[in-house]
Each structure stands twice: as structure tokens, then as C-alpha cells.
Amino acid sequence: MAANLTREEEQRVKLFTDEVNLHRHRLQQGAIAWKYAVKFLMARKFDVKRAIELYLAHQDIRNIExxxxxxxxxxxxxxxxxxxxxxxxxxxxxxxxxxxxxxxxxxxxxxxxxxxxxxxxxxxxxxxxxxxxxxxxxxxxxxxxxxxxxxxxxxxxxxxxxxxxxxxxxxxxxxxxxxxxxxxxxxxxxxxxxxxxxxxxxxxxxxxxxxxxxxxxxxxxxxxxxxxxxxxxxxxxxxxxxxxxxxxxxxxxxxxxxxxxxxxxxSLTPDGSSSGSQIHxxxxxxxxxESETSKETVSEKHSDEDREKEVTVEKDNVKSPGAPEKPPLKRQRSPASVRLGEQHKNVPSLPCKKKSPADKDDFEESIHQPDANGLTVEQLETYTRRKTRRGLCKDYMTIKAERPAGTFNNARLKNNIAKNRYSDVLCLDHSRVRVTPVDENNTDYINANFVDGYKQKNAYISTQGPNPKTFAEFWTMVWEQRVLVVVMTTKTIERGRLKCGQYWPLEEETAEEYGDYIVINSGSRREENYTLTTLILQNLKTGESHDISHFQYLVWPDYGVPHTASAFLEFLFAVRKQQAERTLELGSSWQGHPLGPPMVIHCSAGIGRTGTFCTMDISIRRLADTGLTDIPTTVRKIRSQRAHSIQMPDQYVFCHLALLEHAQSIGLVPELNLTGFEDSSSEDD
Missing domain, CATH: 3.40.525.10 (CRAL-TRIO lipid binding domain)
Structure with a gap:
């Protein structure tokens, strides 16, 4: 098919070739072919200036590639x-x-x-x-x-x-x-x-x-x-x-x-464009x-449990926990699949993350500081053996009877009360995490508290297991606090009861939308006692994204506490290692504490196993730093920021035994002697 140019178009091609050939002559190149010149004029509707700009840009890309x-x-x-x-x-x-x-x-x-x-x-x-x-x-x-x-x-x-x-x-x-x-x-x-x-x-x-x-x-x-x-x-x-x-x-x-x-x-108009109207x-x-977005909107409602009372909320059809909203599409990879991957230096990257509210307090003093009080490992062993299980449980009940160190006014507000999973597990006002409002109630409330670590302000965020009504707040909190690691110490269902909503996409290569965020499951790895999933959290408003390491501990028994601490300790140190690696990846963009942003820790209520995890992490760090430990004081301080942390006597006892087991595993004591410790039956969790 011939080009069929009008006389005016031919004149414009002539102007284009004259100008371009001057440029090519300076580069010691031959004259541009007429048919090649026509392509650039056609593309810019015979605007000579714009066609020349296109030609120069096109030659650059041909040379680059x-x-x-x-x-x-x-x-x-x-x-x-x-x-x-x-x-x-x-x-x-x-x-x-x-x-x-x-x-x-x-x-x-x-x-x-x-x-x-x-x-x-x-x-x-x-x-x-x-x-x-x-x-x-x-x-x-x-x-x-x-x-x-x-x-x-x-x-x-x-x-x-x-x-x-x-x-x-x-x-x-x-x-x-x-x-x-x-x-x-x-x-x-x-x-x-x-x-x-x-x-x-x-x-x-x-x-x-x-x-x-x-x-x-x-x-x-x-x-x-x-x-x-x-x-x-x-x-x-x-x-x-x-x-x-x-x-x-x-x-x-x-x-x-x-x-x-x-x-x-x-038919064509004189400028060479189509006369028909575009489809708009x-x-x-x-x-x-938008039509592919699928959200849960029903609230969870559990049966009454021993020692637990839940907020009564409406109950519709709750989907099976652990099941995705819709099955992921599966396809066999074609043998013709090919490889791709080097980044070009001129390609823009995603926007840099802004400094988060969590950064400002990182070098403020933590409530957990080294001091001369506490017990050596040998003293802890003797103390634990002499106290016996019954005595430690009695000590715990004394701690439990102490009044919370603060108020719960925000947790009891009308617009917030339904966001509490349990009616008797509320959020202290002075340490609560505030989030950007995500719903019409315009509330910044989420049932979550900052908890200090050893010599680290706001090392943890202790929170309840999210339910469908709080999924959006949860991921908003993770984004705004620049969280790198989420630690889940419960299953979604235990003893036939729903303990936590499925707040992340369970299947690999699937995604779910939660408010202003999309969470993508980019892969998971099952270890003996836990699952580690890499999630990609994307902000729909800014287009920014970052990776989240999601740990789920799978072997905490439905009743009581683990019989030995080895699996739990392995889990804790895996979490620490991942937090350190993720923090290192932030490079100079992280100006906060060297141990990184807060880690989110949750179980169902966010006080029992969550408090146990925080107590153990703090105690192990203090032991490594000073050679001393003080579990009662540590628990009291944690409870001053997240009320009711360490929910049951057995969890308090477990912290003592687990710390001793850790000390033995690293050679601080040759062999543990706890003869006579089990003088009474333990209580069930």
C-alpha cells in the first residue's frame, strides 16, 4: 500500500529530512530514507518540530538497547x-x-x-x-x-x-x-x-x-x-x-x-487522523x-470461653478461617516461558518511604534498663526450685490482683467498643497505638499498645488477633509504624473456636485488599514448628510497598503451655534474626533504634502468649547484657503498658522454666536441678 501523502504532507517530510540530515551529517551518517522519515511524521501528525524530537529520542533508545x-x-x-x-x-x-x-x-x-x-x-x-x-x-x-x-x-x-x-x-x-x-x-x-x-x-x-x-x-x-x-x-x-x-x-x-x-x-481528515470517534x-x-475486590464485612462472634468474655456483635455467615475468599487461579507454566530481570539505571523507582511516627521515640528511655536488681542464673534456678510451681502461681496471682496502671477511656467509647475482641481486654490510653481513621466513625483507635523492650523504646506492638472489622486498622498500623515483622502465636481456630481472623492472603501469589492497602502473599516456608510467609504490603494511595515477614507459631498446645521451651526458643530467635535482616535492608532510610521498628506480636487477646513472648525476649536480652534476670519486675512493667499481659499462671511459670532452659542451652549452667518443683498439678490455660 502506498503512503498516498498529500502535497502539504510531502513538503513537511522534505522539511523534516533536511533538518535531520544536517544532524546525521554531523555524526558522519548517511541521509535518512524517505520512507523512514514518513514514519515519524505520521506519528506526530506531520508536526515537523515534534517529529524531529521523536526521531532524536527514538535514536537514543535504539542505541541504548x-x-x-x-x-x-x-x-x-x-x-x-x-x-x-x-x-x-x-x-x-x-x-x-x-x-x-x-x-x-x-x-x-x-x-x-x-x-x-x-x-x-x-x-x-x-x-x-x-x-x-x-x-x-x-x-x-x-x-x-x-x-x-x-x-x-x-x-x-x-x-x-x-x-x-x-x-x-x-x-x-x-x-x-x-x-x-x-x-x-x-x-x-x-x-x-x-x-x-x-x-x-x-x-x-x-x-x-x-x-x-x-x-x-x-x-x-x-x-x-x-x-x-x-x-x-x-x-x-x-x-x-x-x-x-x-x-x-x-x-x-x-x-x-x-x-x-x-x-x-x-476516511482520513486532512491532518491524517481518523475521522471516526474514539471508544470512551x-x-x-x-x-x-474494582470488581475483583473481595472484602469480609461480617463480625466474628465466639462462644463463651473460660476466663474470657467477648463483646457481643452481630453474626452473619463467618467464612472458614484459613480459607481464602476465592481460590487462586492456577496455570501450568508454559515451556516457552522466558527469563527477564536487569534494571536500567534510568528507570524511576518507587517513592521513598517517609519517616514514620514510630521513629521519633526510638531513643527515648525504655522502662527496661540494666540495674543491680535481679538474680543470676544459679540464683534463679534455686529460687524456682524452692518456690515450686504452686509458689510461682501464687506470686502470679499477686501480680494479677494489682490494679492496671492507667485508664481505658478510648477503648470504651461507643465507636470503639466493637473493635475490642474481648470485653475485658482493653487498651490502655497512655500507651495505645493511634492509626489514621479508616472508616466513617473517624476514630484513631485500634486495640494495640506500644510495649518497651530491653533498652529499646516501643520495641513491640502488643495487639489482639485482628477480626474482619479491624483488618484495615491492623494493616494501617503496620504501614504507619513501618513494621517489618509480624508474630502470630495462635492458630486461627483452636478447640473449635475462632481465635483470630484470616487477615492475610493464605495462598501463595494471591492478594487481598484491606482499606487503603493491598497485601500480597509472595511465598511461604513451613518449618517444623512455625510458618514464615513473606507478604508485600502496598499503599494504594502512594504506590509504595515493602515486605513484611509474617511468623505463625503452630505448636502451642490448645491447653496449657509447651512442655519444653526448645521449640519456642527456636521460634523466638528466628524472629529476632529476621527482624535484624529486614532492618539491615532499610539502610540509611531507618534512623531509629538499631534493632529496628516495632515488631507486632499478637495471639487472640494479645496478652497471654503475646506477653509470654515479650517477657522471654526482654529477659533473654537482659541476661545476655548483665547476667541477671528479674521476671516479676519485667512482667509488671509489661503490664503497665499492655494491661493483663501474662494472662495465666502457667504462662508465668513457663517464663521461669524457659529462661533456665535457655541458660542451660548456652552453657550458663551445666545441669538443671529442679527436684521437688512439681509439687502440685498445673492449671490449664
Missing amino acids: GVDLIDDNDAAFQQELASQKLTILPSRDSRGACIALLTARLHNPAQTKHQLVMKSLILQLDTALESYTTQRNGMVFIYDMTESKYSNFDYDLSIKILNVLKERYPARLKKVLIVTAPLWFKAPFKILRLFVREKLRDRVHTVNIKTLSAHISRDSLPRQLGGTLEVHHGQWLRCCMATSSSQNTDIRNDIDNYFHTYIEPP DTNLVISDM
């Missing part, structure tokens, strides 16, 4: 081309635009260099643009995310492709169609839209398979997108290789013949992505 240095013997590049990750369909839309298809699930960011993908992209676009019909009528870019996982998404590559398409390639980008975008894509999508001009932003749509046909007819879509079109990628690659290696003037006819399914484009369905831009 080494597009003109195609080696037929480059096996990695040939594999990239053959993967069908990117192809040009043998069809056009109703206005004659060619259709580029990028299939996200065939993309593995960890294994293939960006340069290979960009070289494949530009070679295929070059070939498509040999057609005058494509030059005139532009291109539709489909990003098929069907059954893709978070591990398939490459943020930096997406930015590079968008930058090329919007301002560095001589093709009229008519629209970008993102098909079946998963929930976790919402935050990156908002950021990606910022990188395109406002005019183009209106042409970026998220659609599902059904609504895709509102943009492109089914006979122009492949079967994977609900259409009837047969894709002939091998035939297309032969056209591409002929374009890159041959000066055959007939190649344009071969390419035009490849696009066998399309409707003749409408604003409901498609975000609505399909």
Missing part, C-alpha cells in the same frame, strides 16, 4: 522472540490499527535481561510499522494479565515499555488494554498511569475478557482472549527477520498480507479492577 545489532546466532534473543511473550496479531481493529499482545504469564523477571525484551519489542514494532496502514492508523497494545502472578510482574520493565511507547517510538498508540488485572496490580497501575501524558492516560483501560470485545471485535482477538483468531507467531517472526536482514522492497507487501483480518480504515467507556477504566 542495541536494537540495530541483531545477531542471528544470539540464542537468548532467539528464545525471547520465540517465547510468544510478545507478538503482533494478524488482525486489526475496526479502525485499521495493528494489535500488539504482551502475555504477562510468560514473563519471568528473574531470568531474562531487559535488553532482550526491549530488542524483541522494537524489532516487532519496526516490522509492523513497515505497513503504511499501521503508520496511518496506529497501534493498540494489549497487556494480557490473565492467570499471571505477582512474580511475573516487572515494574521497571513496564515503565521502560510505557516510556518507549509514549514518546520514543514512531507509532500512534491508540490505546492500552490491560486484561484481567489481578487485585495486587491496582497500586502499580496507579503509579504507571502517572508516567503517561494526560491525553494517553484516558486511553489506558483495564478490562476483562467479556468487556474486551467493546474495544476489539472477537474475530480480531486470539482464543486466549475470547476471540476466534488463529495466531501464527512463526509466520510473523519470518517477517521480522526479513525486515532486519533484507533490503527486499517487497517485504512491505508480505507484511500487509500478514494482516489478513481487518476492516478497511475510515470510563466505566471500563477502573471498574473491572
